[in-house]
Amino acid sequence: MSDAHADEHRLIAERRAKLAAWRAAGAPFPNDFKRDALAAELHARYGACEAEALAAEPVSVAVAGRMVSRRIMGKAAFAHLQDMSGRIQLYLRRDALPEGAYEAFKDCDLGDILGARGTVFKTRTGELSVEVRELRLLTKALRPLPDKYHGLTDTEQRYRQRYVDLIANPGVRELFRRRAALIDSLRAFFRERGFLEVETPMMHPIPGGAAARPFVTHHNALDMDLYLRIAPELYLKRLVVGGFEKVFELNRNFRNEGVSTQHNPEFTMLEFYQAYADYRDLMDLTEALFRRLAEDVLGTTRLVYQGREYDLGKPFERLGLREALLRHNPGVGAAELDDPVVLRDWAARLDLPVKAEWGKGKLWLELFEKTVEPKLLDPVFIVDYPTEVSPLARRRDDDPFFTERFELFIAGREIANGFSELNDPEDQAERFRRQAAKKAAGDEEAMHYDADYIRALEYGLPPTAGEGIGVDRLVMLFTDSPSIRDVLLFPLLRPA
RNA sequence: GGGGCGUUAGCUCAGCUGGUAGAGCAGCUGGCUUUUAACCAGUUGGUCAUAGGUUCGAAUCCUAUACGCCCCA
Secondary structure (H helix, E strand, O other): OOOOOOOOOHHHHHHHHHHHHHHHHOOOOOOOOOOOOOHHHHHHHHOOOOHHHHHHOOOEEEEEEEEEEEEEEOOEEEEEEEEOOEEEEEEEEHHHOOOOHHHHHHHOOOOOEEEEEEEEEEOOOOOEEEEEEEEEEEEOOOOOOOEOOOEOOOHHHHHHOHHHHHHHOHHHHHHHHHHHHHHHHHHHHHHHOOOEEOOOOOEEOOOOOOOOOOOEEEEOOOOEEEEEOOOOHHHHHHHHHOOOOEEEEEEEEEOOOOOOOOOOOEEEEEEEEEEOOOHHHHHHHHHHHHHHHHHHHHOOOEEEEOOEEEEOOOOOEEEEHHHHHHHOOOOOOOHHHHOHHHHHHHHHHOOOOOOOOOOHHHHHHHHHHHHOHHHOOOOEEEEOOEHHHOOOEOEOOOOOOEEOEEEEEEOOEEEEEEEEEOOOHHHHHHHHHHHHHHHHOOOOOOOOOOHHHHHHHHHHOOOEEEEEEEHHHHHHHHHOOOOHHHHOOOOOOOOO
């Protein structure tokens, strides 16, 4: 495990011998080669030039990168260097290189990092290339690259050694660039609308803002337990109390739960809060956001996810949770949804872990998740969640059983969750007390009573709406990825 | 937590109802001065995930374990 040479093999030994010779010959691992061009820049600038034009006015460049392919033909050779922008072909002729340089090149291995200086030209087949006059080995690669044609396909190795995956599989590089573009677009959207980006604590004395089990850690000097945050919500609303009326945070949350294609213990969440807005305003904002993201990242509002097309340009449907239950369970009558006996029986038949303290609201939510959620393919806002399952959301004025809350579903998955915020400190205190009672009764996901948060509300939280968007799931949608691990550079795995 | 599938050379994969381990790429040797999955000839390379078991004989059958993937709770 700690032994770096534990998986040594013949091919590595051969390369180690070359490295030893290189060391003996002088200064290995040089850092004085300065490149002045990237592969993509060269293709952009000279790709359209005629071969004759390039020959008439020779352009000298210095490129560097990893050698990912090589074709040696006696006293001349071709190779491709891969840099952050793409690939550029090198052409090496023994007669055009300094004494011994061609032989040194033949001694290099696929995977080595090379620097090359030479002249831009076009080959007979029209590929833009650099005819090399000077070649330097900058970094010896001791380990061989995966198959040049098939790349690396073993999922376990791709996740554990993402660096190899990134070298070998261009699609993976492209995916994580798209992830970065999506996050850029998210930030731009909120910044343009006057939202302030903030960073709130990742380590919480009291975990809050969501129903989830936290990771626990310990601060030695203060001798206190701390919890990795399960959500930033309560801190962000404190900031709205403080007068930052539009804030957002884009950062990691941690939940001590299982790992699946939809869940990683640490995941990226965008949360934003806007004073003097309600949940309807946020639904409008969310639709605008999704359209903007699609336009920025994909150049169109239509995307294909796992073989099905979605058009984010169309208005997103808005459907009550109760109505959704009825629509997707045609055998269930409206009156039955208000009959606790029927609901409990239904839930039991679905193998849901029904508990005695579950009220109608909790039963609805569980039944909804089981029978409706996977069917919600086209974008839909499910609205009006029961107060029982929404301890931080404002009640509806016309019916306190419900809150002003929505969740956005696309492709059968919850992508966003938002609501008008509960800003009545006395109502919030009462809801915390109920949560604390549940926790005392053994519900590990129930919330703590957060006295400082109540105190903040007592200073006055203006009417506000807030929302969280699961960024990893968003990236999955925009990159057609079936597993969250595909959109995380280093997903959590058991130690090998 | 339960079920299914997988793990063979550095990589990608074959390997049938059990009979002593194979290919392509990479590597090594030689040839080749515009190739691009370069080509041609030769060649090295394996604790068949791990530990047991059945058998004259196990990559192959059985059991357990580890790791991964998928589905369910």
